Amino acid sequence: MKNINRRNFLKFSSALTFASAGLTSNAKAAPNNILSPDRMGVLVDTTHCVGCRNCEWACKTSHGHDAGDIEKYHNREVFKEFRRPKDHSFTVVNEFENPKNELIPINVKYQCMHCDKPACVSACIVGAFQKNEMGQVTWDGGKCIGCRYCMVACPFQIPTFEYEKAIEPNINKCDFCFERTSKGGIPACVEICPVEALMFGPRTELIRVARQRIKRNPERYKNHIYGEKEVGGTSWMYLSSVDASQLKLPKHKDKTAPGVSESIQHGIFAYFVPPLALYAWLGGIMWISKRRKEIIQEVVEEEAK
Amino acid sequence: MKNYKLYIVLLFLTAGTILLFGSNLKEMKYLSQVEDKNQIKTQKYVQTKPAEAAGEMPKDHSKMEIDCKTCHYCEYPTINEPCLISCPRKDMVSVHHAADEGPEIVELDMIKGDYGVVVFSHKLHAEMSEMSGGCESCHHYNTTGPVLKCITCHEPNRIREDLSKPDLEAAYHRQCLSCHRQWSRETKCQACHINENSPDRAKAIQRIKNSKHPAVHEPEKIVYETIYDKGKLVTFYHDQHVNTYNLNCVSCHHDENCMRCHDVNLKKLRSDAMESQRKKVHKSFEDHHQACIKCHEKDDCGKCHRDRELQRFDHFTSTGFDLKPRHTNLKCTSCHKEAGNYKGLSKNCTSCHSNFAEGKFDHRRIGLELDEVHADLSCGDCHKNNNFANQPKCNDCHDDKYFPHDLPGKKISLVVKDNKVTKTVKKK
Structure with missing residues (x-):
């Protein structure tokens, strides 16, 4: 290492810069948007969700986390506190008071929305995140350097970090059950839902069904499909009887989340x-x-x- | 010349920054996706065939009183091409059957799950639904023919082509839980599912089979306090509406919610301590009066809205015509023939009893057997102008006799039994 003096370092770094420049010019042949028009999604109908939390159990089980007894999930005490997805619970169900009928509370499931234009993918400086053709936003542990930019970038505050782990902590979030859905299966949470409050299908078909439900039952539903247009559209979408903001679903405009930052970056x-x-x-x-x-x-x- | 090195460093750094942050990021991202793209290509959405219909329509259902276009979208549907409009249809077709017509118990075992079958007390639920939404609250979009099984429309597969209606498991759960979770606030599977390995299985099934809805407590009188200053109180005699006016339960209670009685927390919620947490349900003017308006449409507000509690309806105090003893068991409509109009009847017997004519009337029917002398007289001799409502006059023949102090015969007591009057002669 004795040969590395200032002159040599400059030579090396300039060579590296030009090499990476060459690499990027090759990559320009890749498509700009590889999202499939038949990409899948999930329609969450919060008016049907009964808050059994079977989805939480199924999610943990299918991702190899310690799930415990499913019967314990039927305890409704947990709803006293508002919960967010954690490093080992990719999805959580929360409960809200129903202004229309106090006897039926509104239960809402939270997980990664799998944005069409994900901010995490844009923010990740090493390309550990990717948006797959069929809609899933997945994370590659091999590439991640643990900068946690994704956590800051996400408009829904979904990615979580294993703070307890000193060595090789993971960024964790719902992966749309990539293992299952990439082979034609359905996500574990959708499979277990007793009332099909979670409906898995082609995103365009789900929007059609959601519109139909709103039209047939205008008293039951707010005329808004949350996620159809928010942050440029998401794979997971919500129907609800009250305004989405009352269910702590963040208010977003139609502009994509990385759109702003990318345009600034590209402009600069x-x-x-x-x-x-x-x-x-x-x-x-x-x-x-x-x-x-x-x-x-x-x-x-x-x-x- | 020393500075020139510094400028070169700056230039390289600039170029490096541009390439890394400006465009490299985005391109790298897609580069990594290209690698995985081939892997994703195998992914296909699994499509399943719609479930075969469990029930068939009767052959002559075309003669039924229903527009064909409710279910078929083409002009001439055939067996091979029925061109059925997919459910949920725009128009509702409903079924109306008595609770006894359906099965007593239905075992829901179409879906094999971990929790075992559900033994559903169909008859009990059918009976309860009579006061609520009726059969169609579960058997929605049914045809006019046979009552269809859930599986006829709801596919048992979660991955399916038609997502417009829920799959079978969801259809079952949505129907049951929409009510059941309201009063228990629970989603315990064992509340309905009976595990096949459970030692109490036989006992549980027997319990469901024997279950009956407990007798509903009927109130005698309800006094409603309204928001009006004048006519604040509305007194409703429930027993009288049922017994005297012969209204059956369904004529008022057709849109009941199970939760009116079944909510375990309702009592707590109604206590004064919970006042702040209670939300007042505002009913519209129409909703408030809906139950009464069907019969009381022509009545003034003052008929029910009074400043003090209303006395029970009594035919004598209200009209002056005593129903005792011979008219007690009659239905109101036997005399008040004109629907909804209870006015305009005369107290005179002949206004209803046209057969009470000269020489035909058995005077014993009113509890007075005429003696031989009076029996031969014509009616008008005692009853002036043949008006039987007024007191008979004796002073045309007698100077010192007055009715009812003096009688033109002897009194007999009447026994009213099974709506028929039998007479026993009793000496005065």
Whole structure:
């Protein structure tokens, strides 16, 4: 390592930069959006959910987490506190008061929404996250460096981090049961739901069914499919009898989450002009100030003579 | 010249930053996806055939009183091409059967699960539904023919082509839980499912088979306090509406909610301590009056809305015509023939009894047997102008006789039994 002096380091780093530049120019042949028009989704009908939490049990079981006895999940005491998905519970069900009928509370399941334009994918600096053709947003532990940018970027605050683990902690979130759904199966939570409050199917078909339900039963449903357009559309969508914001589903506009950050990033670095201009400007200032010092020095030296 | 090295470093750094953050990120992302793309291509949505119909329509159902277009979308449906409109249909077709017509117990064992079959007390639920939504509260979108099984429309597979209606498991659970979870606030599977290995299985099935809805407590009188200053109280005699006016339960209680009685928390919620947590359900003017308006449409508000509690209806105090003893067991409509109109009848017997004519009337029927002298007189001799409602006059013939102090015969007591009057002669 003794050979690494300043000159060699500069040579090495410049070579690396050009190499990566070459790599990116090759990658430009890849499609810009590989989402399938038949991609799958899940329609969550909160008016049917009974809050049995079987989905939580099924999720843990199918992901190899310690699930325990399913009967314990039927205890409704947990609803006293609002819960969020955790590193070993990718999905949680919460309960809200029903203003229309106090005897039937509203239960809402939370998990990764599997955005069509995921912010986590955009924010991940090593490409550990990816949006798959059939809708699933998955995470690759082999690539992850644990920066947790995804956690900050997610508009639904879904990715979680295994803080307890000192060595090789994982970023955890619902993977849409990729193992099952990539082989034509259905997610574990959808399979176990006793009332089919979770309906798995092609996203376009789900939107059609959701519209039909709203039309047939305008008193039962708010005329809004949460996730159809939010943050550019999500694979998981919600129907509810009350406003989505009352169910702690964050209010989002139709703009994609990475759309804003990416446009800023791309704008800043467009054709290298802005950074070059900035550095040139800084360099100019440096040069001028340096020059001024030299002139002063010369003047001082001349005066001294 | 020393500075030139620094500028080169700056330039390289700039280029590196641009490439890494500007575009590299996005391209790298897709690069990694290309690798996995071949793997995803095998993924296909599994399609299943719709379940075969469990019940068949009767052959002559085309003659039934229902528009063919309710179920068929083409002009001439055939067996091979029935062109059925998929459920849920726009128009509701409903079935109406008595609770006894259906099965007593239905064992729901179509889905093999971990929790065992459900023994469903069909008759009990059918009886209860008579006061609520009726058969169609479960058998919705049924045809006019036989009552269809759930599986006829609801497919047993969760992965299926037609997502417009829930699968069989969901259809069962939604029907049951929509009511059951309201009063128990629980989603315990064992509340309905009986495990095949359970030692109490036989006992549990027997219990369900024998279960009957407990007798419903009928109130005698309810006094409603309304929001109006004038006519604040409405007194409702429930027993009288049932017994005297012969209204059956369903004529008022057709849209009942099980929760009116079954909610375990309702009592607690109704206590004063829970006042702050209680939400007042606002009923519209129409909803409030709906139960009464069917019969009382023509009545003024003051008929029911009074400042004090209303006395029980009594025919004598209200109209002056005593129903005792011979008219007690009659239905109101036997005399008040005109529907909804209870006014305009005369107290005079002949206004109803046209057969009470001269020489035909057996005077013993009113409890007075005329003696021989009076029996030969014509009616108008005592009853002036043949008006039987007024007191008979004796002073045309007698100077010192007055009815009812003096009688033109002897009194007989009457025994009313099985709506028929029998007479026993009794000496005065």
